[in-house]
Amino acid sequence: MATQQQRTRGFRAQPLAWCIGLALASPLGTALAQDNSNAEKTETKIETITVTAQKRVQNVMDVPLAIDSVSAEDLTDTSSVLLGDIADYTPGFKFSKEAVAQASAEVRGISSSNISTGGDPSVAIFFDDFYLPRAAQSVLFSDMQRIEILKGPQGTLFGKNAAAGVVNMIPNAPRLDDEAFVKATLGDYALQRFELMGNKALTDNFALRLNLMSNKRDAYVDNLNPDYRGTELGSVNHRSARLAALWQLSDATKLQVSYDWDDVDQGYAPGVGVSPYAYSLNPGDRKIENDVVDGHETRDMTALSIKLLHDFNEQWSGKFISSKRQWQVSGRDDADGTADKTRYLDTINFEDSDIFYNELQLNYNDDKLSFVGGMTYSKENVYQKTSLNILADTIARLTTDSLNQQLIGALQQNGLPDEMIAQMGLPADHIWNPQNWASMLSVMAMVDPSVAGLLQMLGAEPFSPELVAAIGATGDLTYDAIAGGLGVAEIFGPSNSGKMWSEDIINTGDFTSYGLYSDLDYQLNAQWGFTAGLRYSRDEKDFSWEIKERSFGQPLPGITNFLFPLMPELTASKSWSKLTGRAVARYNVDSNNMLYLSYATGYKSGGYDSLDPMSSQNPFAPEEVANIELGYKADLWQSLRVQLVAYQMDLTNRQRSVNSKAPDAGVAIPIVINGDQEIRGGELVLDWQASDSLKLGLVTEYRKTESKWQQFYNADGELVTDVEKSSAADSYTLTADWAPDYRLAGGAFKLHVDYVFEENTKADDPDILDIAYQIPGYFADTKNLNARLSWASHDDQWQLAVWGKNLTDNTTVGGLGGFAAAALGTPLTSLNAPRTVGVDVRYQF
Known part of the structure; x- marks a missing residue:
């Protein structure tokens, strides 16, 4: 078997050859040899899937x-109620599985940057045609018609330019008939999920549709800290409601009004x-x-x-949509992962934002020509x-580290060997430990007469037990004296233990976005078709920063902010604009086989880093993207569906978050930097209707990324200039759906099974922390086996249904990092969900 390095070299030399080779080795080779006279459309057994990605049903x-x-049906089979639930079943797409307010979407390895409100997401997400900004992207969905995921740059079909891709979530609209259902899902970890839908036609031309959903679950980890008083970390309590009204004003015009609550x-x-300071080094x-x-x-x-929709005639139609969405967000998380109050650090993110979104669209369709055009505002x-909260105990530890560096450096300059320095008690662990503080004072006394005088006043000699006892007996006295003598206000005594040091940075933004787009599709003849589209985007951003002083317990003279230096309100304003588009040529080998080649460009506006006033x-x-893509789609032998794509994406000024x-800063914070990337990959989707009762599927991708980033200071305060990186990853998902002929009480059974694999590439990270090699399972691949057995009555x-997820109880460990990783030696990671099981009950009225 070829090594990973060999496989990578081969793929790198010919970025499109991998997928082209697969295509030619597949039934395409046979299909191309077939006589076109046999190209009449055959009725396949495999299910036809319709989409509206190009603003028409196809x-x-x-x-x-x-x-x-x-x-x-896919959403039901996978028990999916959030975008993170479907990520394993769509190649090239990922979405945060735990976070809601700070969730992030990723397409083909491109994700949004950090929590900054001054930037836009790389993946545009739409719900019922309306754009969802960054903090609003993760919504609880029920009663969905389908979800479409378009990969690569988009903008000529949707109301927002997208550098990486688009997620189009399409809920069921109100109908002029009566229907309803209730559904309950119960499982371990106290899972309780309840759904209700009711659709009522009140008149011949007016209907209401109501959706209610509640999703609760306990945490997948146990917090053993008996003093913890917050909401159970990792627990879920998410509710949503939607009320939509449809008014059929005429045969050609309809109005839909909806209200969503999440x-x-x-x-x-x-x-x-x-x-070493956390509960365990084993996340498992x-x-x-x-x-x-x-x-x-x-x-x-x-x-x-x-939403106002109108059909002008059989060819022309139009749509006007308008919405006002607002949200308040608050999140407070543990940034150190310990119960050690000398290493305490947490962050709070609070947001209060809204968006007013409008779009006007025109559509034209006939046998050969289709047109979509519109404008957005x-x-x-x-x-x-954003608040950073640190206990005084933590500040004292950081002060200890600073004094250690100064004292050890002075001793080394005087020629003292490390062994002798260690005998003096350096480096000290914490200045509030009398023994540690006595060692520091003793070293200071060797070079500073005023410190030696302080020890004489205490009646103690350097490095003596009497000095340790005197420190313990005098409380803050020695700390205050040294702080005054050195002019270092951050040296303060243990009476401040437990006091919270808090710093805030406040941001406001006013963002205006305009867009004009058009997309034209022409079917030249039975074989050839062409598509061309253009989009003009303009983004105007006004942004501000303000950092106010926060009190630290009882006021201490000279104490000031150390992470966010005090700053009066600072404002900035800038606009960006870009013309992007796409060109596509498609060739129908016959009515069941299609090849296409496309070139598309995308854009995401620049912005401001909310945590970095220097921006x-x-x-x-x-962020600008150019993507060339070769694709093959085929329905073969009435039972096999093939979707094969090879692509190369070139990104200029990719926006990336780094710690x-x-x-002279206190701790590392996430900031946004720019860089260039080249991403080459392939995606394959196979659906095989093996028999009337058995359907098999494969979803897989391979992706190789080469990156070059601008220089930056890393989490240790070191300037990183060698920032070229290369990484490769592959993953696949296998699915099987079996619907046997066996009947029970007149009802039919269905068994759905899927297996998800994702290669672990953490070992390729050049910035990997040494502690990673001590973490069990850190380099393990993702391997999840899921199953669902359902029964439906004849009507x-x-x-x-009974279901189980991660049935082999495979543990997948996330990456290492966090605010406190470098400053306090307390990195964090994350975990996947363990094995979970449950039942579904659904009743259709």
């Missing part, structure tokens, strides 16, 4: 795009500490000992939306307050 196999459609009130996703224990004060994640979000107002003078640049500690009125 068979997904006729769309010259890399697109995945997740149906309502409420999150749960524990923050737990940071699993993996350090699923035990933590976190001491964050009031850990929580909340979001209260509402939206009022209007949106106005987003953002307010964000007011140097905002991060717009950075500027010189589909009743549906019962």
Whole structure:
């Protein structure tokens, strides 16, 4: 078997050859040899999937795009209620599984940057045609028609330019008939999920559709800290409601008004500490000992939306949509993963924002020509307050580290060997430990007469037991004296233990976005078709930073902020614009086989880093993408569906989040930097209707990324200039659906099984922490086996199911990092969900 290095070299030399070779080795080779006279459309046994990605109803196999459609049945089979639940079943797509307010989408390895409100997401997400900004992207969904995921740059079909891709979530609209269902899902970890849908036609032309959903679950990890008083970390409490009204004004015109409510009130996703100071170095224990004060994640979000649709004639139609969405977000998480109050650090993110989104669209369709054109306008107002909270005990530890560096450096300059320095008690662990402080004072006394005089006043000699006893007996006296003598206010005594040191940075933003787009598709003849589209985007951003002084317990003279230096309100303003587009050529070998070649460009506006006021003078640049894609789609032998894509994406000024500690800063914070990337990969989706009762599927991808980033200070405060990186990853998902002929009480059974594999590439990270090699399972691949067995009555009125996820109880460990990783030696990681089982009961009225 070829080594990974050999495979990578071969793929790198010919970026498109891998997928082309697969295509030619597949039934395409046979299909190309067939006589076109046999190219009449055959009726396949495999299910036809319709999408509206190009703003008209099409068979997904006729769309010259890399697109995945997740149906309502798929959502049921996988028990999916959030975008993170479907990520394993769509190649090239990932979405945060735990976080809600700070969730992030990723397509083909491209994800959004950090929590900054000054930037836009790389993946544009739409719900019922309306754009969802960064903090609003993760919504609890029920009663969905389907979810479409378009990969690669988009903008000529949707109301927001997207550098990496688009997720289009399509809920069921109100109908002029009566229907309803209730559904309950119960499982271990106290899972309780309840859904209700009711659709009522009140008149011949007016209907209402109501959806209610509640999703609750206990945490997958145990917090063993008996003093913790916040919401259970990792617990879920998410509720949503939607009321939509349809008014059929005439045969050609209809109006839809909807109100959406989404409420999150749960524990923050737990940071699993993996350090000598955490509960364990083995995340697989699923035990933590976190001491964050009031850990929580909340979001209260509402939206009022209007859609007016009109058919002018058989060819022309139009649509106008408008919505106002607003949300308040609060999240407080443990950033150190320990119960050690000398290493305490937490962060709070609070947001109060809204968006006013509008779009006008025209559509034309006939046998050969299709046109989509429109304009968009949106106005987003953002307010964000980011707080860093540290106990005085932690500040004293950081002060200890600073004094250690100064004292040890002075001793080394005087020629003292490390062994002798260690005998003097350096480096000290914490200045509030009398023995440690006595060692420090003794070393200071060797070079500073005033410190020697202080020891004489205490009646103690350097390095003597009497000095340790005197420190313990005098409380803050020695600390105050040294602080005054050295002019270092951060040296303070143990009477301040338990006091909270808090710093805030406040941001406001006013973002205006305009867009004009058009997309033209022409079917030249039975074989050839062409598509061309253009989009003009303009983004205007006004942003501000303000850092106010916060009290630290009782005021201490000279104490000031050390992470966010005090700063009056600072404002900045800038605009960006870009013309992007796509060109696609498709060739129908016959009515069941299609090849397409596309070139598309995308754009994401520049912006400001909410945690870095320096970005007011140097905002991060717009993210620009150019993507060339070769695709093959085929329905073969009435039973096999093939979707094969090879692509190369070139990114300029990719926006990336890194943990950075500027010189003289207290701890590292996430900032945004720019860089260039080249991503080459392939995606393959196979669906095989093996028999009338058995359907098999394969979803897989391979991706290789080469990156070159601008220089930055890393989490240790070191300037990183060698920032070229290369990485490769592959993954696949196998699915099987079996519907046997066996009947019970007149009802039918269905068994769904899927297996998810994702290669672990953490060993390729050049910045990997040494402690990673001590963490069991850190380099293990993801291997999840899931299954669902359901029974439906002959009239589909009743549906019962039992299901299990991660049946082999495979543990997958996330990456290492966090605010406190470098400064306090307390990195964090995350965990996947363990084995879970449950039951579904659904009743259709």
